[in-house]
Amino acid sequence: MAMNRAEQIGLGSAVGGHAFLLLLLSLGLFGASERLMRPNPIAVSLVGETAPEATSPAPSDDAPAPATLSEPEPAAPAEEAAPEAPAPPVERVIERPIVRPVAKPVAKTQLKPIPVVAKKPSPVTVKKPVTKPALAKVKPVAAKTSPAKTIKPPVKSGGFGKGFEDRIAGLGKDSASGAARPNTANGQGKSPTATAPPGKPAAEVRRSVNAALAGQIKPYLEACAPSGVDMDAIRTFITLSLDRNGGLSSVRFDKQTGVTASNTPQADPLRQCALKAAKQAAPYRGLDPEYYDVWKTHALQLKAK
Amino acid sequence: MIIRPNSKTHAIGLLLAATALVTACGPKKLKDLPPPAQGSDYGDNSQNGGAGQVLPGSQEDFVRTVSADRIFFDTDRFNIDPEDQATLQSQAQWLGQYPNVRITVEGHADERGTRDYNLALGERRANAAKNFLSSLGINPARIQTVSYGKERPQAMGSNEQSWAQNRRAVTITIQ
Amino acid sequence: MRYFSPTKYLAVLGLLFSAPMASAQTVPEPAPSDEPELVEFDTAKIRRVAVPVLVAPSPADTTAGNSVNLGRQIADVISSDLRASGLFEPIGPSGLRAISLAEVTAPQYEYWKGRGAEQLIEGFVRVGGDGNLTIGCYLYDVTFGSEVTRLGFVVAPGEWRRAAHKCADAFYSKVTGERPFFDSRIAYIAETGPKGNRMKRLAIMDSDGANHKFITSGTASALTPRYSPNYRSILYLSYSDGNPRIYVYDVASGRQQLITASKNPTFAPRWSPDGQSILYSMAVAGNTDVYKIAVTGGAPVRLTNTPGIDVGGSFSPDGRQIVFESDRGGNQQIYIMNADGSNQRRISFGGGRFATPEWSPRGDLIAFTRIAGDFRVGTMRPDGSGERLLTNSWQDEAPTWAPNGRVIQFFRTEKNSGKTGIWQVDLTGANERKLPTPVDGSDPAWGPVLP
Numbered sequence: 001m002a003m004n005r006a007e008q009i010g011l012g013s014a015v016g017g018h019a020f021l022l023l024l025l026s027l028g029l030f031g032a033s034e035r036l037m038r039p040n041p042i043a044v045s046l047v048g049e050t051a052p053e054a055t056s057p058a059p060s061d062d063a064p065a066p067a068t069l070s071e072p073e074p075a076a077p078a079e080e081a082a083p084e085a086p087a088p089p090v091e092r093v094i095e096r097p098i099v100r101p102v103a104k105p106v107a108k109t110q111l112k113p114i115p116v117v118a119k120k121p122s123p124v125t126v127k128k129p130v131t132k133p134a135l136a137k138v139k140p141v142a143a144k145t146s147p148a149k150t151i152k153p154p155v156k157s158g159g160f161g162k163g164f165e166d167r168i169a170g171l172g173k174d175s176a177s178g179a180a181r182p183n184t185a186n187g188q189g190k191s192p193t194a195t196a197p198p199g200k201p202a203a204e205v206r207r208s209v210n211a212a213l214a215g216q217i218k219p220y221l222e223a224c225a226p227s228g229v230d231m232d233a234i235r236t237f238i239t240l241s242l243d244r245n246g247g248l249s250s251v252r253f254d255k256q257t258g259v260t261a262s263n264t265p266q267a268d269p270l271r272q273c274a275l276k277a278a279k280q281a282a283p284y285r286g287l288d289p290e291y292y293d294v295w296k297t298h299a300l301q302l303k304a305k
Numbered sequence: 306m307i308i309r310p311n312s313k314t315h316a317i318g319l320l321l322a323a324t325a326l327v328t329a330c331g332p333k334k335l336k337d338l339p340p341p342a343q344g345s346d347y348g349d350n351s352q353n354g355g356a357g358q359v360l361p362g363s364q365e366d367f368v369r370t371v372s373a374d375r376i377f378f379d380t381d382r383f384n385i386d387p388e389d390q391a392t393l394q395s396q397a398q399w400l401g402q403y404p405n406v407r408i409t410v411e412g413h414a415d416e417r418g419t420r421d422y423n424l425a426l427g428e429r430r431a432n433a434a435k436n437f438l439s440s441l442g443i444n445p446a447r448i449q450t451v452s453y454g455k456e457r458p459q460a461m462g463s464n465e466q467s468w469a470q471n472r473r474a475v476t477i478t479i480q
Numbered sequence: 481m482r483y484f485s486p487t488k489y490l491a492v493l494g495l496l497f498s499a500p501m502a503s504a505q506t507v508p509e510p511a512p513s514d515e516p517e518l519v520e521f522d523t524a525k526i527r528r529v530a531v532p533v534l535v536a537p538s539p540a541d542t543t544a545g546n547s548v549n550l551g552r553q554i555a556d557v558i559s560s561d562l563r564a565s566g567l568f569e570p571i572g573p574s575g576l577r578a579i580s581l582a583e584v585t586a587p588q589y590e591y592w593k594g595r596g597a598e599q600l601i602e603g604f605v606r607v608g609g610d611g612n613l614t615i616g617c618y619l620y621d622v623t624f625g626s627e628v629t630r631l632g633f634v635v636a637p638g639e640w641r642r643a644a645h646k647c648a649d650a651f652y653s654k655v656t657g658e659r660p661f662f663d664s665r666i667a668y669i670a671e672t673g674p675k676g677n678r679m680k681r682l683a684i685m686d687s688d689g690a691n692h693k694f695i696t697s698g699t700a701s702a703l704t705p706r707y708s709p710n711y712r713s714i715l716y717l718s719y720s721d722g723n724p725r726i727y728v729y730d731v732a733s734g735r736q737q738l739i740t741a742s743k744n745p746t747f748a749p750r751w752s753p754d755g756q757s758i759l760y761s762m763a764v765a766g767n768t769d770v771y772k773i774a775v776t777g778g779a780p781v782r783l784t785n786t787p788g789i790d791v792g793g794s795f796s797p798d799g800r801q802i803v804f805e806s807d808r809g810g811n812q813q814i815y816i817m818n819a820d821g822s823n824q825r826r827i828s829f830g831g832g833r834f835a836t837p838e839w840s841p842r843g844d845l846i847a848f849t850r851i852a853g854d855f856r857v858g859t860m861r862p863d864g865s866g867e868r869l870l871t872n873s874w875q876d877e878a879p880t881w882a883p884n885g886r887v888i889q890f891f892r893t894e895k896n897s898g899k900t901g902i903w904q905v906d907l908t909g910a911n912e913r914k915l916p917t918p919v920d921g922s923d924p925a926w927g928p929v930l931p
Contacts, residue, residue, distance in 0.1 A: 206517070207517065210516075210517040210519070213519075214517075214519040217519065218519065218521050220623070220624075221519075221521040222521050222522050222523070222525050223525075223527075223598055223623040223624070224621070224623070224624065224655075225521060225523050226523065226655065226656045226657045227523040227524060227525075227567060227656070227908060227910075228523075228656065228657070228658070228886070228907070228908065229845075229907045229908060231523050237516060239516075260844075261842075261843065261844035261861075262842075262844045262845065264844075265656070265657040265658050265659070265842075265886075266656070266657045267657070268657060269654075269655070269656070269657035270657075276624055276626075280623075280624055298516075299516035300516050300517070300519050301515055301516040301517060301518050301519065302518075302519050302521065303518055303519070303520050303521075304520070304521060304522070304523045305520050305521065305522050305523070381807075381811065383766075416875075416893070416898070417851075417855075417875075418835075418851075419812075419835040419836050419849055419851070419855075419877055419878065420703060420704060420877070420878065420922075420923065421704065421747055421748040421761065421791050421792050421805075421835075421836070422789060422791055422792075422805065422807075422812055422835055424717075424724055424745070424747045424748070424763075424791075425747075425761065425763055425768035425789040425791050426789065428745055428763040428766055428768065429763075429766045429767075429768075429789065431766070432763075432765055432766025433766065435766075436766075450766075451722065451723055451724075451745070452724060452745060452763070454724075456678070456680075456701060456703070457676065457677075458675060458676055458898075459676075461674075461675050461676055461896070461898070462896060463874075463895040463896045463898075
């Protein structure tokens with residue numbers, strides 16, 4: 001398999017290292033503002049069985065990943081149940097309809113909301129996506145078996161052949177050596193032998209990956225994104241960490257820009273929606289396993305039309 | 306009796322009445338205004354039913370005598386133009402004859418303005434008429450004003466013609 | 481994808497022109513753009529929400545009818561509220577199967593998915609020993625197979641509509657991020673009769689047109705009502721003494737009184753956000769200015785002082801500023817001043833005249849009537865920028881904000897006939913609809929969300 005060959009080449013090659021640095025830039029993962037946003041390295045919470053490659057620190061391992069899969073579900077009922085209620089809640093909990101009738105007559109004109117707190121999440125609200133990345137369902141070969149859906153970089157079919165593929169495939173491998181730090185990117189040429197322009201094909205792959213991911217996440221985004229004035233001004237940045245099968249290891253909220261006085265109410269629902277959609281859309285298909293190292297973390301910029 | 310200040314016949318009637326009852330009249334004006342609206346004024350000017358018996362100093366006497374009981378304004382304006390001056394002069398003359406009669410000047414606007422603004426505009430127009438009358442020697446204490454804004458159109462159409470008739474200040478005697 | 485990145489384009493080109501060249505080039509490294517690629521999505525989608533009848537586990541009679549009927553009626557109100565918001569397309573309760581009590585907490589997502597629902601509202605109605613209703617309301621996202629929120633109320637049977645509004649509000653709020661607004665009331669002017677002799681009566685109703693009530697008899701024309709922030713009183717203009725004067729009407733007692741002793745005409749009344757003072761316009765010798773007076777009375781403060789017409793006015797939500805209308809510059813335009821009258825400055829500079837400014841309860845926008853040929857309702861930011869027109873008809877006038885600052889009501893007058901109706905539109909310009917009123921309606925004034 002190309003993969004194995006590439007691995008060997010990649011490991012030994014400084015070309016790959018250089019490419020990886022460029023790739024990092026292309027990911028925009030190390031922009032100054034974002035660096036500020038994640039000061040604490042944190043282990044990405046990977047689902048156990050999907051982590052054969054966990055030894056290789058993904059670029060996102062640097063990230064605190066505030067919004068991993070344990071991202072609070074928007075359901076969190078307790079404190080949100082009675083936002084507009086000035087009156088003290090009458091009764092604690094209605095867990096299920098069979099609860100005893102809530103006591104206390106109500107004052108004539110005041111509606112007293114009872115925060116109906118779920119003591120335990122109802123069975124259906126368990127964090128489905130966590131368990132969903134179905135390793136069993138999608139084997140590395142699975143993508144290959146549906147070649148129609150596999151999106152390959154156009155340049156590849158343009159006949160760049162093995163060399164190109166190798167460069168791509170080798171990209172991430174170097175990271176295993178731990179050589180890839182942002183500050184070395186501009187520093188003393190760590191890869192003097194780099195004669196190929198490895199960043200370019202990476203960008204190409206990125207673009208294809210983006211198209212594939214966008215197509216899958218969009219229907220879910222549109223199912224939960226709020227509407228409103230100036231909605232199109234908000235840009236929501238998230239980063240997906242994917243396993244080899246397209247399963248979602250984690251999704252991280254990076255930032256939002258363009259929040260105005262008019263779209264403030266929508267900003268947080270949109271953030272929650274983005275994370276929810278990213279989970280729901282997984283596992284992602286159409287990603288060529290050959291380029292796993294390109295798409296194992298992928299940043300998206302979401303914007304309403 | 307329906308008062309149609311701009312009809313020709315009425316102008317003649319006015320002329321006759323004016324010569325009969327008043328020593329001198331201000332210059333009559335022939336304004337090129339839209340045709341009269343159907344329907345009567347809400348003013349109390351038809352109570353005599355045209356019996357020919359006009360009580361001097363009455364509202365009917367007033368409307369028969371003066372050149373017109375109302376003046377008209379351009380869109381958004383409240384200035385008293387020469388035609389308006391003539392009308393108000395004839396009213397002032399009549400009022401001079403009956404110093405005990407008090408009047409209300411109603412200010413109106415057409416429907417093509419917002420409600421609050423039109424109330425203010427009607428007030429402005431009524432006061433413009435009042436001020437002119439008092440400049441002619443009528444004691445302002447005899448003159449009340451009220452604005453109806455766009456609430457009481459005289460002509461019902463939604464067109465320039467109707468609006469021109471509705472932008473008005475109408476003098477009504479308080480009996 | 482519409483987004484086009486030049487650097488990426490270059491990268492592709494570079495790739496096409498032989499790889500080895502690249503290292504020799506002095507061209508800056510073909511570093512891809514910093515930004516992740518764009519994913520654009522649509523937000524205009526109308527959500528399909530299934531609203532089955534609320535379960536009445538142990539049916540019982542109440543003063544408002546049997547709880548089984550109430551379950552259906554509540555679902556009806558929820559459904560119609562959501563439809564009215566324009567952001568949802570409710571399915572049911574008509575035509576949907578009855579649900580079991582168990583389903584209320586364990587929704588059958590697949591079933592509802594099959595019905596084309598993206599979201600689901602289920603609930604129950606229970607009659608307590610004291611005769612009050614306990615209403616539970618559970619909101620689910622079918623697409624994501626997750627609970628959105630849940631909420632319960634204890635209400636007197638006669639207040640069941642409010643529980644329904646609260647349920648719809650909770651859902652609306654969760655999904656849109658907006659504050660609630662269904663559980664609110666509206667004061668307006670009910671109109672009857674021919675154009676030249678309209679009878680205009682003060683009336684009130686719920687935000688959905690229910691619980692309608694006429695307040696004045698119509699013997700004197702009533703205009704421009706404003707609900708107080710606590711709903712206890714209504715400011716409005718009446719010709720009851722023959723002149724336009726502002727009265728404050730006490731809802732509980734039915735009594736009313738003038739807000740000032742002045743004999744001058746007063747009009748365009750407005751409350752301050754805290755309900756402690758009243759803004760009004762008064763004409764003195766034909767010149768109209770804006771004044772402020774404490775609810776408790778005392779000496780009015782004159783805020784404007786120009787020869788032009790200064791009229792109306794609307795406080796910013798923090799009470800610090802007032803937006804009003806003035807023709808001091810030649811025609812009606814919108815101005816802002818501090819609450820004490822200082823620092824008056826014009827903010828509207830678009831084509832045409834601008835009137836009836838109303839500050840959004842959210843503070844971000846000012847709604848207005850633009851007069852340029854036709855009358856259209858629109859919004860601009862408090863600095864005058866971002867002018868947007870929301871309606872396009874012959875005569876749309878006098879916007880009033882929903883308590884959440886997301887929806888606007890106004891009134892529309894028909895050409896020639898002079899017939900009027902109250903209309904509502906979402907801030908996005910979507911979902912323009914006429915409110916159901918028993919007779920013609922104008923001058924709507926939205927009150928706050930009920931506690």
